[in-house]
Amino acid sequence: MRRLDEVFATVRELAGLPGELDLHCLRHTYITHLVEFGYPERFVQQQVGHSYGSTTALYTWVSDEYRNRLIESALRQRLEPGTKKEVALSW
DSSP: OHHHHHHHHHHHHHHTOOTTOOHHHHHHHHHHHHHHTTOOHHHHHHHHTOSSHHHHHHTOOOOHHHHHHHHHHHHHHHHSTTSSOOOOOOO
């Protein structure tokens, strides 16, 4: 693993990327992309070898755009005509 870190550091420097970027950041990015592309949570969890979904959630750094899409989708589902159940009042 040490050699991978060294090679990654060299490539990072040649690419002009910030020093804070490391191999572990790529793991976070991989998990985030799987989530944002709609892969099932259990699949993502298995891909990275986590025993608990809560651990996988810590690795997920979803974008503001993705969060907004989730909120818009949830609101659309709640507000679409025909999805709201009418309450029958009996007097």
